[in-house]
Amino acid sequence: MKKQLISLQRKYLVLNIFMLFFISNLLAQEAERPFIWVKQSERSQILEKIAQEPWATSLYTKFLNRADEDFNVYQKSPELFLKKLPFNWEAQKPKQIPPLKIIIRTGPQEKLSAPKKYIEYCLQVAIDCGVLYYLTNDEKYAQCGLDILHTFIESISQLPYPTESGNNGIIYPEDHLYESRVINAQIPIIYDFITPFIKKGGMPYDFVKNKKVLFNNAKAQKVFKNYVELVINQGMTGSNWSVLEAPSMVQNLLALDNVSDRKKYINVYLNEGSPRQDPLSTIASFYKNPGDVYPETSNYSNAVASYSTVLMTMLTKYDPSLNLIEKYPNIPLGLSRWEAMKYPNGELVRFGDAPRTGGTSYAYCEYAYYLGEITETPDYKKTFGYLIATAISEDTYQRDELNPRSFPSRAYFEPLQLLWYSKNLKGEIIPQKQPRTDNLVHASVFLQRNESADENPENGLMCFVGGAAMVHGHATGMNMELYGKGQVLGVDNGNGNYKLDLHENYSRLFAAHNTVIVNGNSQSEGGWANLGQNPVELVSMEPMPLKEAVSPNFSFTQTSFLDDKGDKAEAEEQRTLALIRTSETTGYYVDVFRSKSKLPNQYHDYLYHNIGDALVFENKDLTLVPTPNRYMANANNKWVANRTYRHPGWHFFENVETSSQYNKEVKATFNTEKIEGKPIYMGLHIPGFDDREYTKVKAPLTFSAPKPYDTLATPTLVIRKKGEAWIAPFVVVYEPYNETVNNKSVQSVEKLMQDGMYKGLKIKSKTPNGLIIQYIITQAEHELYENKENGIIFKGVFAIITLDRNEELTEMYIGNGEELHFKNNSIKKISGENFAAYLHFNNSEPLLETNGKCMVQLANGKQITVE
Template sequence: MSNRNYVIVKHMTLLKQVKITACYVFLVWITITQFKAWSQTQERPFILVKASEREKILDKIEKQDWANEIYTNLQKETNRRVDIFYKNPEAFIKKLPFDWSKKQQNQFPPFLKTTHVANGVQENLDNATDEEWRPAELLINNLQVALNCGVMYYLTEDEKYAYVASSILYSFLKSVQQSEVSTWRGRGGWLFPYDGFREVRVIGYKLPLIYDFIHPYLKQEGKAFDIFKNNKVSFPFEDAQKVFKAYANITVNYGQTGSNHCALEAPSLVFNALAMDDDTDREQWLSYFLTESTENQDALNVMVKNYKNEGDIWPETSQYLNHTTSILARLMLVVNKYNPSLKLGKKYPNVLHALPRLDYFVYPNNEIVRWGDGHRRAHAPYEAYENAYALAKMDGLTQIQNKFAPLISGAIRKGKYKRKGIEALFWYDDDFKDAPVNIELSRTDRVYHAGIVLQRNLSSTGNPKDDMMCFVGGAHMVHGHAEGMNIELYGEGQVLGVDHGRKSYGKNLHENYSRIFAAHNTVIVNGSSQGEGGWVNLGMNKVKPVTMEPEVGKEGVSPHHSFSLTSFVDDKGDKAEATQERTLALIRTSPTTGYYVDVFRSKSRLPNEYHDYLYHNIGDELVFDNQDLDFKETPDRYMANANAPWKRNKQYRHPGWHFFEDVNTSKLYASDVKATFHTKKLEQGAVFMQLHIPGFENRTYTKVKAPTTFESPEPYNHMPTPTLVIRKEGEAWNNPFVVVFEPFNDMETPSVQSVTKIEQDGIYKGLKIVSKTPSETVTQFIITQSKNQVFKNDTLGIHFEGTFAIITINEDDSLKSIYVGEGEKLSYKNEVVTTNSLKSYYKDYSK
C-alpha cells in the first residue's frame, strides 16, 4: 500500500490521503494513458460543445425557430450587460461582493463569505435569509454573465464578449484565492465556509465552462481588466488551474457518500476536471467521476448500482430521484461527447430507463404521488429526456430512442415542454413530429424503494374528475419520512386524502410534524410511533406487499375492482412494538361513481395498548351526522411531547400531533359513524369526501385542525387541514379500523346508501354496502381477511377461503358479479368458484 496526495492547493488547509494498491495505480495509469491519447486531439471548447460543431449550430439558429429564439434571448440579455460593462469596467467589477475591509496592499480583497446563523450556531444555507444570501447572489449572477458572454463569443467570435468574460473570471480567481477552504464538518467550502456542498453546485461548476468557451481568446493572449491596475492584463492561467483543482478537490475529498449528494456535486467535478489543461491531471480527476470512488464521493460505477434492473429509480423522494438521475444522464452525455469510445449510454442504459418512471407515478390530474420530502407538482425532466435520447443516439440504442421520442413529442405538442437554454441549442436536433404521444398508465404500479403500491381506475367518461386512484406505502430512505403505513386518496379531480408534504428544512414544523407520523394517514401506536436510526434518525421499516390484484403490469381480472394487502412492523423506539396490516380496495360502481375501502389492523405486544387512526383531507370542515357523539374540547389530548427534547436532524418530538389545534373529542362510542369532509372553495366547485365507519367497542372520535397541507389547491394551501383521529383502546386487529370513503361533487348525491359490518364470532370479516348509482342499485358483500383465513355465513350463503372478495347483487337479488382478488374458493348460495393456481377470478353474470 502506498500513500498519495490527490492535490495540494494554495491556501487549502485540508489535505487528505487515499490509500491505493499497486494494482489500482496500474489500472489508473492504463486509464490515463488511454484518455491521454484521446484528449491530446481535443481543442477547446469541448466541455459542452466542440469548436467543430459551431457551423452546424449556427445553421440550426438560422433554420429552427426554437433555436433562433434561444439565441435571440441570450444575445439580448448578454448585450445589455456587456454595454454596462464597457461604459465603466471598473464600476462593473467593483460590484462583485468584495470584502473591502480585508484588502491587502497590491492584492484583490477576498469575497464576502456567505453564511447562515441559527440560534447563534453556524449552519448550512438551507434557510439563509435574503440578506445572508445577497453576496452569493451577486457572485452567481455575475458568473452567469461571464458564462453567457463565453457562449456568445463561441457563437459570434466577437472578442468584446470574451473580454468581459475574461475580466469577471480574472477578478474571481484573484479574489477567491485570498481565502482558505473551510474544514467545517468535512463539508466546508471556499466562499460558503459552512456549506461547500452548495458552493460547488451554484458556483464551482460555472468557472470551468467560462474558461472553456473563451480559451481560444485567452490562448491568443487575450486580456482581462484589472481594477487595481486600471489596465488590461494577461490572464493568469496558473491561478485558473489551481482554482479548478480546488473545486474538484472539494467534491472528491469533502462531502458524503451513499446519497444524492455525490450526483449533485458531480457536475463541478466533471467540468473542473475537463477544464484542466494538463492531460494527465484532466484524466486523473475525471476518473474520480467514472470509476475511482473516495470515502467522500461515489464514482459513477457505484452510483449506477441503484439502477440494477430496468425501471429501477434512484432510491429517494420524487424531486430528488429525477433530479439525481437527470444529472447523471447529463454528465454521461458530456463525458461521452468528450470521449465517444466510453459508450456510457450502452454501458449504463438503466440510468436512462429510470428517467420517465415518475411520469407513471401520477394522479389523473397530473400531480405526483407524494412520499417523504417529495413535491406534488414537480414536472417531468424533459431536458433530461432529450439528453437521454441524444446519448442513446450516440451509442446506437434504438430501444431507448423509441422510449423517449413519444414522451418528448407529446410534451412539446401539449405545451408542457419548450426547449430553452444553451445546452438545448448545442445538443438537440430531432423534431419528433412523427413520434406517437400517448403514455399508457397501468392499473397498478409500485415504487419499490418507497414501499408504495398504487391502484388506479380511469373512467370511460374520459373526465379526470371521474377517475379513481389511491396508494398505500412507506419506507426509510434519504429524505424519507417516518410515516408508518400511509395512504393517499384521489377523487373529483383532486388529491383529497393527503400527505402533509414539506416546506422549509430545519424548521420546527418540518422537524417535528412534517417528517413524522402525525402528518400522515396512518396509525399511531400507544402515542409513541416514531422513526429511529438510519438517515437523520428517521429510520423505519418498509411497508411490504402481502398480495395485490392486479399485479404490476397485468390487466386485472375485473375492470371495476382492485385491492392490495400490505404489512408493516412499527417497532422503532420501545413503546409501540406493533404489527400492522392494511387492506386498501378501489371499487368502481359506475363510470361516475365508486368508493375506497380501508381496513387497518394493528396490535401491540405491550400491555395497555391503544391505537389512533389518522386521516387528513383538504377542506373547510369535517361534519358528523351523528348528533350523539357529544364532542368536548380536549386541548391537552395530544400535548404530552410538545416540549420534549428536539435536536435538529437527530431528536424529535414524536409523534408530532402536538401541532393539532381546535381539538374536540367524543365520548366512548360503539355505533356506526357517518361523517363528511366539506371542500367548498375550490375553483372547480365544491367537492366532498364522505366516510362510513362501522362501529366497534372502546372507540372515541376526535376532530382537529392539522397544519396546512403544502402544495394543495387554492385556497387550501393557506388553510388548516381538517383531520379525523379514531382511537381504539386495546388491540385493533380482530376488530380493525374500517372506513369506506366516497368522493362526490356538489352536482351529485353520494352513491353509497348504507354500510354494515359483517362479523363471525365477534370478529370483523367484511362489509355489506348498498350503492345507488345513476343507473341501478346494487348490494356488495366485501370480504376482507388476513391471509389463510376462512369466512362462513350460512345466513348470507357465503363461504370464502381467501383474502379479498366482492359479491355484487342486483336489486332483484340476482347475482351480478363475483370478484376474487386473492383466494382459493368462494361459494355464494349455489354458485361455487375455485380459482386454482391463479388465485384471482372475476365473472360478470349479466353478460
C-alpha cells in the first residue's frame, strides 16, 4: 500500500511539473507585448521617472515634440505620407500595396537619395509612435505606427527571398549588411509596441484600398522569420559584420510569437552561429580581460561593444536565466577603453578606417549602467556611473540630450534613452590621470603621453608608433603620429568615402602614413581586402604599457617591422621614438628610423605628413627643383577595387620638388597659421648624413583635420637614402611650438657617432627654466657607446643625460640598459635584467627612481644602492 501511495504521488508530481511547464510555455508564447525593449509592467516606473526627474522631463518633451512634428505630417494625409515610399508601381497587383523597389547600391559609399532615406525615416517615425503609444495610451500614435507597419509587411512580403549565401538582402539584394541595420532591425520593434492596439481591434489603413483592413499577422511572422534566417545565412564571419547584423536577428526573433522558435534562434545567436554568422560566444572570446576591445579600428570596434551591450540587455530582460552578464562581463567594459586612446585635445589616435573623433558613447554607457542595475552588478554601476557623472560635470554630456534623427548605417536605438536611462544614476567623480603609456595589442599601437601639470591641452605631448593588419586596417608600415600645442600635427591621412580612387590607392597605402617606403615598392599582401602587413613588434619601452614611469619627463619606444610583402622591398626596420619634456610648456620628439633591404640597389624613403600651410627649409643652399615624375612609376598599375592597389600610393603627391644630394644638417618648419587661435609650428632638426635627397610635396588633404586644413593639401617631407639606412638611419627631432615662428626652444642638434655608426644626439634647448644640454643615446640592446671626450659610457638601448647651462649634471636617465656613466657619476645594474632608472637632483640632493636593482655612484663620493 505504501509503495502504491508513493507511485501515485510521483505521478501527480510529474503531472504537476508537466502542467507548470506547459502553462509557462503557453504564457511565454502569449507573453504580453511589448517585451523586446520594455515590458508593460515597467511603464509606471518610466512615467514616474519622466514626471520626477528634470532631465527625463526635458528629454521626453524633446522626444514628444520631434515625434509630433513627424506625426502631424502623417496625420494630414496618411495616403500621401505612405505613397512617398519608393514603390515599384509597375509590379503592383490589383488592389494591393505595391512592392518596394529593389535598390542597388552603386559607386563609392553613396549618400542616401531622398526616396531611400524616406524608408528609414518612416520606420523611425513608426517606432517613435509605438513608444508614445506605450507611454501615453493615445491610439493616434498606435494608428500611425500600425499603418506604416502594415504597409511595409504587405510590400516586403511580395519581394523574393535570397536563395544564395553572400551579402544578399531583400530590398538591398547586394547589401544585406546595410539593410539589416536600417530596415530589418526596425520593423519588429514597431510590431512589439503596436500589438496591444491590434489585439484591441486596431486595424491598419490600406492606402490602396482606401480603408482599414485586418492586419495580416501570418505575413508579419513570416517576414520576421525571414529576417532572422537572412542574418544566419548572409554576411561574413571574422569581422564586425556579425554584430552589426545582430540587432536584426535578435529583435526579429523576439518578434516571433512561437516561443520554441525564439528559443531555437536565441541559441543560434548566443552559441551555435553559422558559417555566415559568429555567435556572441565567439565575439566574447576577444574580450578576455576588462578593457579588451574587438580587433578593428576605433569606430567599428566600439560598435561591437555598443550593439552587443544593447542586445545582452534585451535578452537579459527577456530571460534572466541566460546569465549573460556572468558569461560575458567584459564586452560592455570595452565601451570605455577608447578614452585612454585620446590625445589631450580629446581626439583619437587614428589608424585604418577610423575617425579622429568618437570614442566613448555616453548613451551606451547609460545602457551598460542600466544592465548593471537590472542584474545588480556593482562593477558596472561604478564604472559607467563614474564615466557618465564625470562627463556631466565636465559639460561634455547632458542626460537630456536627444540624439538627433539621423540616417547612418546603424540600427535605431535612440528611444532607449527614455526607456533605459536610470532614474537613480549614481557616479562618483574621482579625478583620474591617463597612463603615461599604453598599448592596443591588435593594432600594435604603442602610445606615449606626457600631460602638463596644469592639464592644458596646448602643453600636452603625445605620440604613438604602430601598424598591423586587421579588418578595416590600412597598409601603414611602421607608422607614427605626433601631437603638439593642442593639435595632432604629424598625421595619419584617415579615410574618406570608400571605393574612391583616393581611398583605395592612397589613404589605405604606405604613402599616406608617416613611415618608410622601401625601393619604391612597400606594399600589402593577403589578409582583409588584401591589405595584410606584418605587425609592428615591441623591442623595448619605458614605461611599459600602463606601468609607472621612472621619470616625469622622458619615455621611449623601440619597435621593429618586417616589410616583406610582395617581393621588391624585403626590408628589416627598427624605429626608436622618444618623448622628451624640457619644461611645463616645452618639449620635443626624437625619431630614429633604421631600414635595410636584402635586395641590391636598395633605397629608402622616409615620409612625414604635417597639417599646415607650407614646409619651409631654412638652409639657403638647399635647392629644390620640380621633379613631377619622381613618384609616378606605379600610377597606372592595375587596380581592382578592394583587392589590387597601386602601391605605394605616392603618385597622388603634387608640386613635387627635390634637391640633389645634400649632406649637411637640415632645419625646416611646418607652418600652420590658419587654425583659429594661435598659429602652430613644427620645427624639424635633421642631422646631416651622406647620400640624402630632400623632397617636399603637397599630399592629399587630411581627413578630419581642423578647419581649414580638412580641405587643403597636406605639406609633406620625403627624405631618400640611397643604400641602406641602418648604420646611418633617418634621424629627425620634432618640436611643436606656437605664437611665433621664432619661438622654438631647440637651439641646436648634433649627431653622436662611433666608428661610423650613428649613436645619438646632443641637443641644446632654451627653456623657460634656462639653457639645457641633453645627450640622447639610442642603440641596440647590449651595444656600447663610449665618448671619452664628453665622459659618457652607456651600455643599453636608450639613455638621456641632462646638463644645465654650466654643464653641471641635473639628470641621468636609463630607459633600458645596464649602465650609464657621465664623468664620475654612474648608474649600474647590480644583477638581473636590464633596468630603467632616473637620477635627478633637488637642492643638490640626489633622488633616484628605478624599477630594478642598481647602484649609483656620484662624483662627490655618495652612493645609492637599491637591492
